[in-house]
Amino acid sequence: MKIAIMIRTVLTCIVLQFCSTIAVAEGQSPVMIPVPGKNYEIGKYEVTQAEWQAVMGYNPSKFRSCGQNCPVEKLSWNDIQEFIDKLNAMTGKKFRLPTGEEWEYACYGGKASTYCGGEDLDALAWSSNNSERKTHPVGQKLPNGYGLYDMAGNVDEWTEECDEGDCTMRILRGGGWDDDPQFSVATFKDRFIISGRNDDHGFRLARTLP
Numbered sequence: 333m334k335i336a337i338m339i340r341t342v343l344t345c346i347v348l349q350f351c352s353t354i355a356v357a358e359g360q361s362p363v364m365i366p367v368p369g370k371n372y373e374i375g376k377y378e379v380t381q382a383e384w385q386a387v388m389g390y391n392p393s394k395f396r397s398c399g400q401n402c403p404v405e406k407l408s409w410n411d412i413q414e415f416i417d418k419l420n421a422m423t424g425k426k427f428r429l430p431t432g433e434e435w436e437y438a439c440y441g442g443k444a445s446t447y448c449g450g451e452d453l454d455a456l457a458w459s460s461n462n463s464e465r466k467t468h469p470v471g472q473k474l475p476n477g478y479g480l481y482d483m484a485g486n487v488d489e490w491t492e493e494c495d496e497g498d499c500t501m502r503i504l505r506g507g508g509w510d511d512d513p514q515f516s517v518a519t520f521k522d523r524f525i526i527s528g529r530n531d532d533h534g535f536r537l538a539r540t541l542p
């Protein structure tokens with residue numbers, strides 16, 4: 333019986349080319365990596381268009397032609413709160429955005445570096461240097477020391493951090509596909525209004541470990 337369900341799922345998956353959607357719909361969680369020595373885990377990848385679509389029922393991304401495995405973008409910090417509420421209801425887990433401190437610690441991957449995971453930005457990240465002015469499927473560049481992909485580049489990542497106490501503005505990290513390399517420096521903080529949507533803004537999830 334179980335095998336029959338599995339075969340049907342795989343077939344549906346192939347037909348629809350929508351595998352990560354099905355994974356979320358069946359109550360499974362996004363791929364997370366526990367951060368060594370800390371009490372939280374963080375998304376291995378940026379949240380994808382398929383994952384967003386599965387939870388929210390729409391896809392806000394500008395770069396839909398990039399495909400389901402590309403990072404979701406053009407969403408506000410407020411939109412993400414709605415996504416997280418729904419995902420948590422579906423999975424029974426307590427996902428959230430990373431704090432600024434959590435994001436930066438995970439970014440280094442256990443080793444001090446200029447960018448998240450090293451010094452060679454082109455090997456690690458899609459930035460204005462190499463993106464051809466668009467997003468790319470997650471996980472194509474080198475991971476950092478913790479096995480996290482695209483911490484630098486592809487899409488800028490929203491965090492919980494308020495902008496110097498003003499929580500109508502929040503901090504984004506890592507730089508995006510249209511940013512010059514200095515925006516991808518590990519310590520660099522960008523900021524944006526929480527209701528604003530930009531086609532190089534996305535996110536990854538975090539969760540306090542039980």
Ligand SMILES: [Ca+2]
Nearest residue numbers: 482483485487
């Ligand atoms: Ca990124």
Ligand SMILES: [Ca+2]
Nearest residue numbers: 488508511532
């Ligand atoms: Ca940006």
